[in-house]
Structure formats: structure tokens, C-alpha cells
Amino acid sequence: xxxxxxxxxxxxxxxxxxxxxxxxxxxxxxxxxxxxxxxxxxxxxxxxxxxxxxxxxxxxxxxxxxxxxxxxxxxxxxxxxxxxxxxxxxxxxxxxxxxxxxxxxxxxxxxxxxxxxxxxxxxxxxxxxxxxxxxxxxxxxxxxxxxxxxxxxxxxxxxxxxxxxxxxxxxxxxxxxxxxxxxxxxxxxxxxxxxxxxxxxxxxxxxxxxxxxxxxxxxxxxxx
Numbered sequence: 131x132x133x134x135x136x137x138x139x140x141x142x143x144x145x146x147x148x149x150x151x152x153x154x155x156x157x158x159x160x161x162x163x164x165x166x167x168x169x170x171x172x173x174x175x176x177x178x179x180x181x182x183x184x185x186x187x188x189x190x191x192x193x194x195x196x197x198x199x200x201x202x203x204x205x206x207x208x209x210x211x212x213x214x215x216x217x218x219x220x221x222x223x224x225x226x227x228x229x230x231x232x233x234x235x236x237x238x239x240x241x242x243x244x245x246x247x248x249x250x251x252x253x254x255x256x257x258x259x260x261x262x263x264x265x266x267x268x269x270x271x272x273x274x275x276x277x278x279x280x281x282x283x284x285x286x287x288x289x290x291x292x293x294x295x296x297x298x299x300x301x302x303x304x305x306x307x308x309x310x311x312x313x314x315x316x317x318x319x320x321x322x323x324x325x326x327x328x329x330x331x332x333x334x335x336x337x338x339x340x341x342x343x344x345x346x347x348x349x350x351x352x353x354x
Contacts, residue, residue: 182233223308233310277349
């Protein structure tokens with residue numbers, strides 16, 4: 131697909147969590163509860179196949195309502211249970227265009243699903259909506275040998291601030307490609323575990339209080 135959200139660094143996401151989630155407050159090594167708790171799985175996806183570079187583009191105002199229902203049906207039809215769904219605004223850096231691109235997507239909480247089942251669901255979504263790939267992330271204890279990535283969530287970040295921070299930070303653009311925010315201003319950023327220090331610096335540039343950020347540890351996979 132030509133749309134950025136399905137590329138690795140431009141993360142169309144699916145986040146998988148274990149039944150005993152590995153969620154840690156970023157300012158402490160001790161586990162702390164998530165706002166909603168770490169779900170068994172999260173799938174971040176879109177039905178868009180266009181590259182959108184204008185932040186005023188009308189396609190960025192869609193609420194993806196039909197897509198929401200359709201993905202829920204896919205999840206249910208493949209033996210899992212859909213949970214909450216959250217509308218997201220993504221801002222990503224296009225190396226080809228040398229500018230920021232934008233994407234509307236939705237995050238789906240999923241329960242009663244294992245690694246193989248999640249992989250299959252992500253594959254179905256990718257093929258049905260002509261996406262290049264879908265990212266999956268199994269939420270694991272930070273000490274698990276399979277843990278190789280983090281998902282960072284933090285309040286107080288809007289789409290414009292994320293856009294400006296990406297333009298100003300070439301290293302963050304190269305390492306992460308971009309990120310997403312909820313419509314009420316909560317950052318969602320996935321990063322390789324090895325790049326956690328870069329992610330911490332980047333979130334500081336976004337004005338995030340690191341002690342208020344939530345970090346989930348886990349294993350990511352791109353399904354295409």
C-alpha cells in the first residue's frame with residue numbers, strides 16, 4: 131500500500147498483550163496500572179490507501195465508522211472478541227516525499243486471542259484493505275527474552291505538536307517514522323526497545339512529563 135501507516139516506521143499497529151500485562155510507569159521500574167489496563171491485544175489499522183500530505187484534507191475528518199464495524203466482524207469471525215475502539219490521528223515522515231504525511235486510523239482492543247490467531251487476523255485485515263503490512267505487538271514482561279519493543283502512551287499531545295516535533299528531530303524521524311495521537315490528545319508511540327532513550331528524549335520534545343507516561347514492553351511483528 132502507498133499509505134504510510136502500514137509501513138514499519140510509520141506504524142499501522144497491532145498491539146498484543148499477555149493475560150498478565152507488562153505495563154510499567156516510565157519513571158519507575160515498578161509496574162503500574164494502565165488507564166484501561168493492558169488489553170490482550172490492540173490492532174491499529176486503517177482502510178486508507180492514499181498518501182495524504184495536507185492536514186486540512188477532508189479524509190482526515192472521517193470517523194471510520196463503517197471500517198470500525200467491519201474490523202470488529204473480522205475479529206469475531208476469526209475466533210477472538212473485539213473490545214474498545216479508539217479513533218486516531220497519525221503523523222508520519224515520508225522519506226520519499228521528504229515531508230510529513232497524515233492518516234486517520236482506529237485502534238481495536240482484542241481479547242481471547244493468541245499469537246497465531248492475532249497474526250491471522252492482522253493478515254486478513256491487511257489483505258482486505260490492501261495494506262502493505264500490519265504491525266503486531268505482544269505485551270510481555272520487560273524481562274521476557276521475547277521483549278524487543280515498547281509502546282509509549284502519554285497525555286497532552288496533539289497532531290500539530292507531533293508534526294512539528296517530527297520535522298525538528300531527524301533522528302526520531304529515522305528511528306520511528308512517526309506516531310499517533312487520540313482525538314483527545316494522548317500520544318501512542320511504538321519504538322524498538324534499543325531506542326527507548328531516543329523515545330524518551332523525543333517525548334520530552336513533545337512536552338511530555340516522562341513520569342506521567344505509560345510504557346508497555348513486548349514483542350512486535352509486521353504481518354504482510
